[in-house]
Amino acid sequence: MLSTKRTSTTTQDQDGAAKAAPPGPPPSRVRRPSRWLAWGFLAPVTIYLAAFYAYPLYRNVELSLREYTVRSFVQGGAPFAGLDNYRTVLSDPAFGPTLWHTLIFTGASLVFQFSIGMALALFFHQHFPLSRTLRALILVPWLLPLIVSASTWSWLLNSDSGLVNAALGAVGIDPVNWLTSPGWSLTSVIIANIWIGIPFNLVVLYSGLQGIPVEMYEASALDGASSWQRFWRITFPLLRPVSTITLLLGLIYTLKVFDIVWIMTRGGPTGSSATLATWSYRLGFGNMLPEFGPGAAIGNLLIVMALIAGLIYIRIERRQHLR
Amino acid sequence: MTGLSRRRRLAAVAVIALAAVTASACSSSGDDTSDGGGGAYLVWDPYPQFAAESEWVSLLKKCGTTAGVTVERTGYDTTDLTNKALLAAQQGNSPDVLIVDNPVISTLAEAGALTTTDDNKLDVSAMAANLLGAGQSEGKTYGVPIGANTLALYYNKDVLTAAGVDPATVKDWTSLTAALTKVKAAGKKGITFSAIGTEEGSFQFLPWFWGSGAQLTSLDSPQAVSALTLWTDWLKQGHAPNSVINNTQTTSWQEFATGDYAFAENGTWQLANAEKLGFSYGTIPIPANAGGPAPAPTGGEFVSIPVQKNTGRYETSQKLVACLTNADNLLATDTTLSYVAPVTAVQDRQATADPKLKVWVEAVRAAKGRTGDNLGTKYPKISESLWTAVQAALSGGKSPQEALKAAQTAASTR
Amino acid sequence: MTTSTPRAWWKTGIGLVLTGLMLFPVYWMINVSFTRDQDMRANPPHLFPINGTLDGYRAVLDQQLPYLGTSFLVGLGTVVLTVALAAPAGYALAKLRPPGGPALSFVLLIAQMIPGIIMAMGFYAIYLTLGVLNTLPGLILADTTLAVPFGVLIFTAFMSGIPDELIQAAVVDGASRLRTFWSVVLPVSRNSIVTVSLFAFLWSWSDFIFASTLAGGGDHQPITLGIYHYIGNNNQQWNAIMATAVVASIPAAVLLILAQRYVSMGVTAGAVKD
Structure with missing residues (x-):
């Protein structure tokens, strides 16, 4: 299902972006390798999936279909509840706003992470002195445990002793209650999440850029294309497979982000920065009396959302492939 | 480097990794299971800030020695401990002694994961009633306060x-x-x-x-x-x-x-x-x-004895808890934690030793359990x-x- | 390409500014790690740790160093296992395209969506039965779940860009598919191997949830759990927490810089071979 476009130009042997050169006749394959051979390569990962993902997934589904109390969680015998937990969640007045926050959080994070990551990747691709070292340093935020980076952000954005408000004050702007006003809390957690996501986008896109053959740029330089044109005509199309996979993975990671939001605002004040993932966590684990059923139901709704995104991805892939 | 040698080396790494997994699977099974009459008694507490050489841990060891068993102690982050205790109970693998934040006691009791003083024969008569309240529900007592704060x-x-x-x-x-x-x-x-x-x-x-x-x-x-x-x-x-x-x-x-x-x-x-x-x-x-x-x-933690398959273990667990909550040990523990003791006599000793604690002793005496009032x-x-x-x-x-x-x-x- | 023309140095200047902006929160973390308790919430905040303290670092150096070793071992183990599982799968999905392959990639995508805490609870139950709680291999195995689906997808996307001619040439030479994979596909995929390794390492390095669930009680605790020493029941020692994070990121940052060098070398080597 993933990009399987073949190249018709003579290329160097770097891995990297699939080539979007005009489709030639489908090259003939030497011989169709037997499906057993292919599955031989896939066997380790398949066994691994079955061994370590199936049980948690089953458990999450099972939790959502039964009416668990703490007692039946420990002692067993929770009655089957069908879709009751889903009904509870969907009819909760908090569902609408939380879904909306999730969409904004995911959408805004993706757009900014990707475009900033792309800009940085293009910039660092130019190989100037220290470029490698600086690029590596940008990854440092990834080394920090989330509890540290999220706490640092809430430090910076603190209403009274935060540096951001102090800086705003220095230029004469009134302090903003970043984390403590319902109007700003979602924006604040989005900013922090974008910051955390940039290194991921930078690295993957940068690796993709390295796969683009230099000759393609040289050819277009002769044509007298501006750098802006070069980007839209060559870089962007050639990067498309890597870009789609980056965006898709970004979407999946962003949908399930809860720790950043949880540490910075606990989804508050009054649910103004709650997403489906923090809501699920709050119900299942953030309370003294866990409500496993509804918590798991929300988790599964998130999985369904990712499934839909995956299906859309496959459609796009297929259309690209056919064109 | 030829592909072959590289392949061999990678294969070797994989084999080593697998062997390590299986070896440790063999060696450590049995350490973690608490049923059966093993010599080790497991204690979980929410004090990860106390390292292995701290006074708290040496107190645990000492109480173990007195009771004739070895104590294996694990300190968990407090927010983690509720889930972990519930999971362990679900898997039939609870520790022998569990120390948790007081409002959690009623949740664990509701889950049927804790023994009552009727089962474990702990003596709680010395404990201040307003503190003990957080560990009681419907006339049953599920734990002993180890210290209080407010x-x-x-x-x-x-x-x-x-x-x-x-x-x-x-x-x-x-x-x-x-x-x-x-x-x-x-x-x-x-x-x-x-x-x-x-x-x-x-x-x-x-x-x-x-x-x-x-x-x-x-x-x-x-x-x-x-x-x-x-x-x-x-x-x-x-x-x-x-x-x-x-x-x-x-x-x-x-x-x-x-x-x-x-x-x-x-x-x-x-x-x-x-x-x-x-x-x-x-x-x-x-x-x-x-x-x-x-x-x-009131804030502060409770010592409890979780339900075990092997009910014979309660006797030793009871000795451990009794040791942890005797007057001298309470004084030592609560001094390290900056807590007020749950026993009136010990509270007086604390106030005498440090007059600044007097305000706090009075505050604790006037305090109310959150899960109280039934x-x-x-x-x-x-x-x-x-x-x-x-x-x-x-x-x-x-x-x-x-x-x-x-x-x-x-x-x-x- | 690395010419030291004035223009290139001008770019270095911009690069420094951009990196500085990105790393400002990291600077703030360092600042807090030196700050005394009474200055932590000063208003206006201190930009530099005036009257700084080394208490945080003293605590960390006394208590935290053994955890760093564990983190390294877990990180390296995760990298090896992740690449070993994901690279063959990526190759099969990209080049051999077996029936059922697309379905498998789809399952991999969905696997990433299972909340971490649910995964951790599942592992806890499995490990309890197997008796591998609090062991290094156990933690490594769990940490690979963070990166394997990602690795497969990345390898698939990148390996599908390898020209078929290259593989065909090897097959015509009489190499087996396995041999082709080792001696042709893997070497040209060096770039994506480094990318996947990097992320596998970073994820396991910063993992908190598996570590606390599966290794919280044992002798093999990674550095992220070391932070728990400073998170008390009602109180947190922030300068020590931040100092732990700083001490934890220095060796890893050095490793990152070295890895980046390797990526670029891989590129040059490829170009020369061309």
């Missing part, structure tokens, strides 16, 4: 002197607000506390809630509204910073530590840090609306509604009255 108002002597406020005159809400107004006029900040959207927020709001005369069974009573209005007005008038909405108790302590604030609502556990402050401080009880000290909620497992829902209402009012989303009305609806319907 809230009071710390004040900055320098700031109050500069503003011309005598802390002895702060006896009720009116005089407190008057003091805050004077402090603000003197160019300093009034009071800081924690109103975060978690249990910590409810914990900090409860002294004002109870101090107004309100009850947890009726969140929208006029008294409750008056308590929330007090906090909301403080924010509106600039007596308390806007950051309280997101403050943990640590953040709020850091604000107090800057020396800019006159008052801070915080707990017994800050006593050690208070000595490191760059100014002189004092403490007063949190005043009730009508005067006198308000009942503050609320038990209803408390978590009530508390969540309560902190949600506090957040809504403080952030300006709703008036105190509306917020508490919604809270009462949420608490009673769910």
